[in-house]
Amino acid sequence: MVAINQNMFEAGITTDRPGGASLMVLPLNLIAQIVSNVDDTGDLARLCRTCRVLNYMALPQLYNSLTLTSYDRIRYRGEQPEGIGSASPFTMGLNAVITRSYATLVRSITLRGGWKERELEEHAQVGRVPDSSMLLNIAVRAAVDRMTNLESFSWELNTKMLETVYSGLTQLPKLTSLTIRFPSTRHPQPTFVLPGMPHLRSLKITDIDPLCYPDDIATMLLKSRKLRELKLHWSPRMRNAQEPSVCLHDYFRKCIASKQPLPVKKLCFQNMYAFHSEDFNIAFDPTTVEDVVFLSGTDSLGLVNTFVDNSWPTVVPNKKLRIKSIRMDTISKRNSEFLGNFKGLQRLYFVNVTADSSDYLNSLRPTPGSNSSALTSPASDYPNGITVNSPSPATAASPASLLNIALNVRDSYLANIATNHGATLRHLLLSSKWPLSTAMIARLVHSCPNLEQLALATEFSSMESLGMLVPFLRKLVALRLLIPAGSPPPQNSSTSNGASRGQSAASSENPPRVNKDLGSTEGSIGWTKAIEDALLKSRSLADLVELDDELLTYMMSYDLADKNVFGNVKIVGMGWKAFELRDFYKAPILSRDESVVQSPAVDLSTETEEENPTNGTNGAGAENRSPKQPTASNPTSPSLPPNIPDAALTSKSWTAPSNPFSTLGKRTRGDDDDESGVRQAPLDLREDANHPSPNFPKRGCFPRTMTDDGQVMRRDMRRVGWEVLQHWEIWALDAQEI
Template sequence: MAAVNRNMFDATVTPDRPHAAQLMALPLNLIAQVVSNVDDAGDLARLCRTCRVLNYMALPQLYRHITLTSYDKIRYRDDQPEGMGSASPFSMGLNAIITRPYASLVRSLTLRGVWRELELEEHARVGRVPDSAMMLNIAVRAAVDQMTELESFSWELNTKMLETVYLGLAKLPKLKALTLRFPSSRHPRPTIVIPPMPHLRYLKITDIDPLCYPDDISTLLWKCRKLRELNLHWSPRMRNEQEPSVMVHDYFRKCIAAKQPLSVRKVGLQNLYALHTEEFNVAIDNGALEEVTILNNCGADLSMNTFVDSTWPTMPKQNLRIKSVRQDAVGRKHAEFIGSFSGLERLYFINATTNPGDDINSPRPLLPATALTPPGSDHPPSETNGSGSYAVAANSPSLQSSMRDLYLNNITLNHAATLRHLLLPARWPLSASAVARLVHASPQLEQLGFATEFSDIESLGLLLPFLRNLVALRLLVPTSPTSETQRAPPSKTARYASKSANMLAKAQSLADVVEVEDEYLIARLSEGLADQQVFHRLKVIGLGRKGFQLGDYYTVPVDEAEQGHERSPTFGLPGSAPPPKSNPPSTLGKRRREDGSSATAPDHTPSSATEEPTPAETEEVLDDPCVHKIFREGRYWRRHVRRVGWDVLQRWEIWGLDKLEL
């Protein structure tokens, strides 16, 4: 093969003309780079219609990841119905895959939403599948047969996937990820033994209900020898109606019979309402587990879990190598399980609730009530618990305190040396001594989230210098009933005063601080986090539902800094202090030197707090190698801070994994 001329990639596709399109005048490699950063499907479609060159570059990206959404009603855009003159966008998307020669470009296909099935009751009486459901599965099978390079398939429709699609997926040689969602209705459908898909590495099955659609997944699990991540989500109906109809043995019986346990690295179980048996330890190789997620969505009624959930968890006899644990419920048996092994790197206690509107610590945006976007689960409100995941009314404050101490003791003794991510419950407000013990024992922490009393926030400035690797800090508003800062709306006075910086000085709780306008919070964070030696690694900080991203450092004149401090007084954030007029505060985690103390003050310290230091004394302090120079040549250091939303915070695990989802 002849050598390729390098100049070919630097050439343009249009001659040098004064009125030529600016984009097409660029070299091809730069155009390809620009197109590769476009992720909106509408923009990619418009690029494909621009010219042949952009069509050639954007078409593979347009068809790489396809998501088709079905709605139960016609949607309108600018008073025009979607699909006017044709069919729904969902049907036209399937038609494009089947009839056009682009199916080989698809790598990921997601079908979600609501599929309308007419005359369900009549079909249920005679034991027939509705024609609309059957035709849907036939169309999807026709599309799957042509997507020879498909790697990920997700069925999130409210209707059941039939055998015809399963058989088509089993023939795909590169299918590595499969997501299935079972419907919550009880209309007759054929029971299917899901065929093996030996190349799967990721499997997620949601809304499992043995009394609705008991499809057999034992063969699928047995033959998936390359499976590395398994997520199983059961319908909350069984827990709400106290139906212990799940037999764990049925899902893994073929693995148990063949004595071939699954060597999965990640396991997630949600809403599992079943008895624990020793066979579960035989079905999954506990020595290969690295990440475990257990979500129970437990409410306030403990009688629902008395006879079934009390059998979980049990401590395996073999050595564990678990690196990550994520759960939404706490208990003594689980605390003992945490203390039965060591080497944990990530531990997340989920604080999210089933009602995002009541979560004062959640930065997630609220969906509008009229939104037609299909949810991940279309259960009616009666099928989900309205109470928070930590709402256990039967537990007394003393029991909660002992439970917190047991967890913290096991975490500190067994996992502190290796822990990198830690998210603690908001209902456990930690004292300054508890935070100090945790910080001193966990030098590797990179992301940390916890709740603390407002009176202890100032002491964090002495503790954070020990966390040299900390990049994300999340301060939660305490939600414990015994805390003075429990969930309560800000007072009327606080709401009216929130537009004034004086609100910071009058704040009595972290919840009051969160209500302050961003302008004043940013000013205090910019000043309090200006120490480059201590906070140079810190990138993001959260206060309740608010999140702030930290940028580069800059300096301001002394006069401007003092005026800014008068306009926006300090309120005890870590490191926040007035501009020093005498001795700068120490950044080594020690107590500040008190002016006027002859017993402990250095020789260059003034004898009175109101006495100004001489130029020679100030120069001597600035030359101290143990003190960070927070001001130099009449200027003070500050840091760029900006308020960020969920699009940024979700990239950090202490926010992104704080959800009741697998």
């Protein structure tokens, strides 16, 4: 091995320039490390146009993963159409791969969107493929032939992929992942026997419709002996119309005939509506399956589907299952019995979002735009808002009997989870239809001590107990509180739209924002009064989540400041909001000012003239000092995060809610009741001068965790969106996606 010259790690490209420091002064390996962390495609393209060195480093990353999106109409950026002076970005991307020497850099390519096919019906009547579709497949085949290092290929266009592209993919020696989408239109198209790809490890086929495009995948499944991940998505039309046209034997007949079951590890079925056959038991090796996803896409009772769904057994005979993860959206007695027939489950996800109910109260996903709507099949519309599977009002069961059935199914699920999988469970996403009581949460927590991510719906009255049960989950890093299904909309909300809810749209009835002007406390008085009224009127979790973000972060910064209890928790979600927990820090204790007697209020100033005579201020200027401004005598005074309502802290008229409670249910305890050794700061109480009676309700601050030096512990927090939550499974996997 050639010895490495250490000077290359210290050498730069250019010397210092008169105009200032240059990036190229840094060592080459450090520049390469910086470029490798650039994810935005536009930034990578601009780096490639900067200089030759950055072009050399950024070009392989720019072409490593290509996503070309086609649109059936011309789009405009401002006043100029996309591709002005040339062609569409989609075709120009294919042209760059075909005509330039960049094809070997491509490792993954995705073709998606809508391809406009002219006179499709006329061509279908005479048995021809439109020329535009054929030319598209020829261009893609030319690009595939040049991408010799291609590892992943995704066809997500709304037109069918032809045999020309299939034959080109079989010649790629490194292709391990393939995604195929069938068109949703019902026009005659040529059918093919999909060829085998020996190196394929992941196969995903979406929008399968046997009556429209009966392409044969049996040969591909038989010859792909390295296949470890199989995802099959059928068109929702068959399940909605109770049309059992799917014959699983046709897909796996060659594996069954050759007695070579597929040794897959991940098996995903979506919108499958098919009878079970005994041959299906030998199509897969159940001892190798570790991850199972079964999504039906509907939230109706599905009484008609009973004839098909009940044909499937709840246990594989004479086989020991080794399933580690299950994700499903169907809740039934049969599924709960299936969970009780094996042990060792590590991840369990109940998908709450279905085609019938978007569950906007718990949805944090961004609103689908025009791009994503072209990639997925539209949700089926039902006449008069009634699904085909829904029983008629005359034959529907009584509400009491339906409630008893739902409770029995819920108890069966929880019992099987606690008994068979509690010791091994790591991730748990429960259904929002199950608002758990304190006793249920306690049993779940004690039987699943190794949970790392937990999402559940709880009764509003049980939130007080939740804060006492969380400390038993020592490994918990993510907690998501779901708003129970069927909950009334928030009292302060004037909209029920899921998109605006996810984006935290402001309502005219919402409490006003905090007045940041420390010199004026008139706005903060009205703000805190509105917040107090909102807290007192809160009767559900939805009402609590509807409060202003700054108040929620202010309250939770106290509630989650106990390192012994919430030290490992990194993110907390409540309904359609989520907060990232950051560092712990110390803050001065909020003391009481006996010289000021006003209406029932709490003095939240950090320190008074009498307590700290060396603060360098007089009485007139004491109230204008912000707690996050360090004093001359105390330069280490901690800086509070920017999301804390400063005006509320400095105002002497801040009114705390009566009977204060924690947003996570952490109980208010005195020094004598603290069993964990953490001292809680006493509540600041002041009796109203107009109501001197000792029976008059006191008002105080939230519970605080004291330190040995007499300060209070707080936690830095910030509101986060989908860009952060998509990396946490209890949020990312709560969707109708395989």
